[in-house]
Amino acid sequence: MAEAVLKRYAEYSTPTVLEEIRVLVDELKGLRIQEINSTRKGGGCAEMLTSLVAFLKEIGFNVRWDVIEAEPEFFRVTKTLHNFLQGKGGFSSSMINIYWETLKRNANVLSDGNDVIVIHDPQPAGLIEFLEEERRRRVKMLWRCHVHLETVPLAKMKEVECFLRGLIEKYDAAVFSTFHFLPLWDVVSFVIPPFIDPLSDKNVELSQEEVNKILSRYGLDLKKPLITQVSRFDYFKDPLGVIDAFKKVREKISCQLLLVGGGASDDPEYQAVLADVRRAAQNQPDIHILDLPADSHREINAFQRASNIIVQKSIKEGFGLTVTEGLWKSKPVVAGRVGGILLQIRDVWNGFLVSTVDEAAERIYYLLKNPKVAEEMGKRGREFVKEHYLLPRGVRCHLAALHQLINGHITSKRTIISYHPWIPLS
Numbered sequence: 001m002a003e004a005v006l007k008r009y010a011e012y013s014t015p016t017v018l019e020e021i022r023v024l025v026d027e028l029k030g031l032r033i034q035e036i037n038s039t040r041k042g043g044g045c046a047e048m049l050t051s052l053v054a055f056l057k058e059i060g061f062n063v064r065w066d067v068i069e070a071e072p073e074f075f076r077v078t079k080t081l082h083n084f085l086q087g088k089g090g091f092s093s094s095m096i097n098i099y100w101e102t103l104k105r106n107a108n109v110l111s112d113g114n115d116v117i118v119i120h121d122p123q124p125a126g127l128i129e130f131l132e133e134e135r136r137r138r139v140k141m142l143w144r145c146h147v148h149l150e151t152v153p154l155a156k157m158k159e160v161e162c163f164l165r166g167l168i169e170k171y172d173a174a175v176f177s178t179f180h181f182l183p184l185w186d187v188v189s190f191v192i193p194p195f196i197d198p199l200s201d202k203n204v205e206l207s208q209e210e211v212n213k214i215l216s217r218y219g220l221d222l223k224k225p226l227i228t229q230v231s232r233f234d235y236f237k238d239p240l241g242v243i244d245a246f247k248k249v250r251e252k253i254s255c256q257l258l259l260v261g262g263g264a265s266d267d268p269e270y271q272a273v274l275a276d277v278r279r280a281a282q283n284q285p286d287i288h289i290l291d292l293p294a295d296s297h298r299e300i301n302a303f304q305r306a307s308n309i310i311v312q313k314s315i316k317e318g319f320g321l322t323v324t325e326g327l328w329k330s331k332p333v334v335a336g337r338v339g340g341i342l343l344q345i346r347d348v349w350n351g352f353l354v355s356t357v358d359e360a361a362e363r364i365y366y367l368l369k370n371p372k373v374a375e376e377m378g379k380r381g382r383e384f385v386k387e388h389y390l391l392p393r394g395v396r397c398h399l400a401a402l403h404q405l406i407n408g409h410i411t412s413k414r415t416i417i418s419y420h421p422w423i424p425l426s
C-alpha cells in the first residue's frame with residue numbers, strides 16, 4: 001500500500017525524498033498519531049491536514065484527525081488571540097475563562113493509546129492541561145503553529161508570557177513555518193514549511209473546458225484579463241487594499257478582479273469583512289466577489305488557472321498556501337512583503353513583493369502589459385514550488401520531526417531543528 005501512494009506522487013518528488021519517507025515509515029512502524037485542530041474545512045491548516053492524514057494512513061500509520069467543538073463565543077476569543085499574536089489588538093485575561101471552559105468540555109478529544117499528539121494553532125493548544133500526568137508521560141506532544149507569530153512588543157510581552165508561552169513550554173516541541181516566527185520561549189523548535197497537495201481537487205490539472213465552464217457559471221468574462229485573490233475574508237488579507245489597487249489598474253487597462261473567499265467555522269470575523277468588501281466593490285462591474293462554501297476546491301482551482309495574475313496582498317501571513325497554489329499553476333504572484341510569503345516569492349523573480357496599494361497597482365499593471373515576463377515568472381514559480389513545497393516533502397519533514405521527538409537525543413529546550421532548505425533574504 002505504501003508503495004502505491006509513493007508511486008502516485010513520484011513525479012512530484014525526488015527519489016531521495018521518497019527514499020527518506022520509506023526509511024522513516026520503517027523506523028516509525030506502528031506509530032499511533034493523533035492530529036487535532038479547530039476546523040475540518042476552511043483555511044490552510046485544514047487544507048494541509050486533509051492531505052497529510054490521508055497520505056499518512058496510506059503509508060501505513062495509525063493516524064486519526066479530531067476537531068474540537070466550540071460555540072461562536074469561543075472562536076471570538078481565539079480570533080482575538082490570533083489577531084493579537086499577529087500584532088493587532090490586545091488579549092485580556094477575562095477572555096481566558098471562556099477558553100478554558102470550552103477546552104475542558106473538549107478534553108475527551110485527547111484519545112487514548114497515541115504515541116504522538118500534534119495540536120495545531122492556538123485554539124486547541126490548552127488541551128495539554130487536561131492530560132493526566134500518567135498519560136502525559138506516555139505521549140509526545142507537538143504544537144504546530146500556522147499563524148504569523150509577530151515579535152511581541154515588550155509592552156505586551158506579559159500578556160503572552162502569562163498565556164501562550166506557559167502553555168507551549170509544556171509541549172515536547174513546537175513547529176514553526178519559518179525561522180522568523182521562532183519565539184523566545186524554552187521549547188524545542190522545528191522549522192518546517194507548509195505544503196500543497198498537487199493531486200488534490202484544489203491543485204490537480206483541469207481541462208480548459210472545465211475551467212471555462214466554471215468561469216462562465218460565475219459570470220466571469222472569458223476574454224478579459226483576470227486578477228484573482230483567494231482568501232478567507234479577513235482584514236489581514238487586505239481585500240480592501242486589493243480593490244483599491246485594482247481600481248487604479250482599471251483606469252489604465254481593461255481587466256477584471258475576482259475576490260473569492262468564504263468562511264472557516266473557526267473564523268467569526270468574516271461576515272463583517274465581507275460586508276466591507278461588498279461596499280467597496282459596489283457599482284464596479286469588473287469586480288466579482290464570491291463567497292463560496294469551504295469545499296469549493298475545483299472552482300478555486302479553475303479561477304487560479306484562468307488568472308493572469310494571482311494577488312495575495314496580506315499584511316500578515318503565516319505562510320500563504322494561496323501563494324503556493326498560484327505559483328504551482330505557473331502564475332506570477334503579487335503578494336505582501338510579509339511573513340511566510342518571503343519563503344515563496346523572490347521579488348522580481350517569480351512575482352513581486354509589495355507593501356502599499358500603489359506598489360501593488362504598479363506591479364499588476366506591469367505584468368498585464370508584459371505577458372512574456374509574467375509567463376517567465378510563472379514558470380519559475382512552478383519549479384520552485386515543486387522543489388520545496390509539495391506534499392511528499394511535507395510528509396518527510398513531519399515524520400522526521402516525529403522521529404526526532406521519539407528517538408532523538410535532544411538535550412536542550414532551546415534546540416532548533418530546521419527542515420527548511422534555505423533562509424529567505426528579506
Ligand code: UDP
Nearest residue numbers: 043044045047231232260261262320321322
Ligand atoms: N481557501 C478556500 N476557499 C476560500 C478561501 C481559501 O478553499 O474561500 C483555501 C485556499 O485555497 C488555501 C487555504 O484555504 O488552500 C488558505 O490557506 P492560507 O495559508 O493561504 O491562509 P489561511 O486561511 O490559513 O490564513
